Amino acid sequence: MSATQGAAPTAQGHGTPGYRAAVLAMLLLVYTFNFLDRQILGILAVPIKADLDLTDTQLGALGGIAFAFLYSTLGVPLALLADRTSRTWVVTISLTVWSGFTALCGLATSFWTLFLYRLGVGVGEAGGVAPSYAIIADYFPQHQRARALAIYSLGIPIGLASGTLLGAWIAATVDWRWAFIVVGLAGVVIAPFFRLIVKEPPRPVAATASARVPVSQVFAILAKKPSFWLMAIGAGFSSMCGYGLAFWAPTFFVRSFGFDLTTTSYFFGSILLIGGTLGVFMGGVLADRLGKGDRGIYAKIPAIAWLICVPFFAGGFLTDNPMLAWFLFLIPNGLNILWLGPVTTAIQNLVPPHMRATASASFLLIN
Secondary structure, three states, X not given: OOOOOOOOOOOOOOOOHHHHHHHHHHHHHHHHHHHHHHHHHHHOHHHHHHHHOOOHHHHHHHHOHHHHHHHHHOHHHHHHHHHHOOHHHHHHHHHHHHHHHHHHHOOOOOHHHHHHHHHHHHHHHOOOHHHHHHHHHHHOOHHHHHHHHHHHHOHHHHHHHHHHHHHHHHHHHOOHHHHHHHHHHHHHHHHHHHHHHOOOOOOOHHHHHOOOOOHHHHHHHHHOOHHHHHHHHHHHHHHHHHHHHHHHHHHHHHHHHOOOHHHHHXXXXXXXXXXXXXXXXXXXXXXXXXXXXXXXXXXXXXXXXXXXXXXXXXXXXXXXXXXXXXXXXXXXXXXXXXXXXXXXXXXXXXXXXXXXXXXXHHHHHHO
């Protein structure tokens, strides 16, 4: 079965082009805060370690298991809730929860309090992405989905870069605690505006009638689609590399090149913003243009990009020249997330509309 075969009754999309653009802009803003709140811990790792007297192992736990455990395990239940109820409400509440816990991170007084607040961030963010994928898939016609999902995915490099730059600037101006508080409260303020602007897209009658499909049925359908598992595993390895780099790269640059926090934020933030933005956007454009004649292109594009990444990443870590390191990290940073538009589009096209959020969450559980 092809990577995008599945039945998509919403192939024509919904709403006017102008309103679809407004919906996409709001979803992009929310996704930007999603990754801003994740990344800000990475750029603040050095002052947090000094202030709370943490070890590298504890920092790794804060950036890894503290966030990822509940983020991964709650993704499917929250997506199932979104498929059965209102996806826009699930995103709104999720944004409020993760932003609130991000603000609380600024009040942490020990490793364990910060660990618990990071768990809360993971709980909130678990409900943000999969329902958003499904909303976009319902609003945009099939031939525009890869580009729309790629634009949405620009929230990753924009959020990562914003978290790096804004976090460092606030920490240098005031302290690291206020960086968490400011970005967290900003997300809480945005949540009601998102709910007012983004309306729940109508679902096909058949999808509405069968909306209470058990999760076991979704898994049964996905189990018969090897393309789903191959794309999910491939994207999972990419994310493992990307998240590890995003969290530890600032500390690596400080220790390897003697940068201060502000210089590190400019150095790494520019890599994330330029490389990531170009990579995500080009992935969506290529998938929409080439996918008309070859649906397998949704998997071929990221596979080729990932292979090209390897020597550049290796060179970036081995060189002792900062400018050469910037260039060597820039290229694979873009190529490593080129998959976002093509693969997320393929996942949406694999299942009927009423299963999209749950299928996306299953993908994100692996990814």
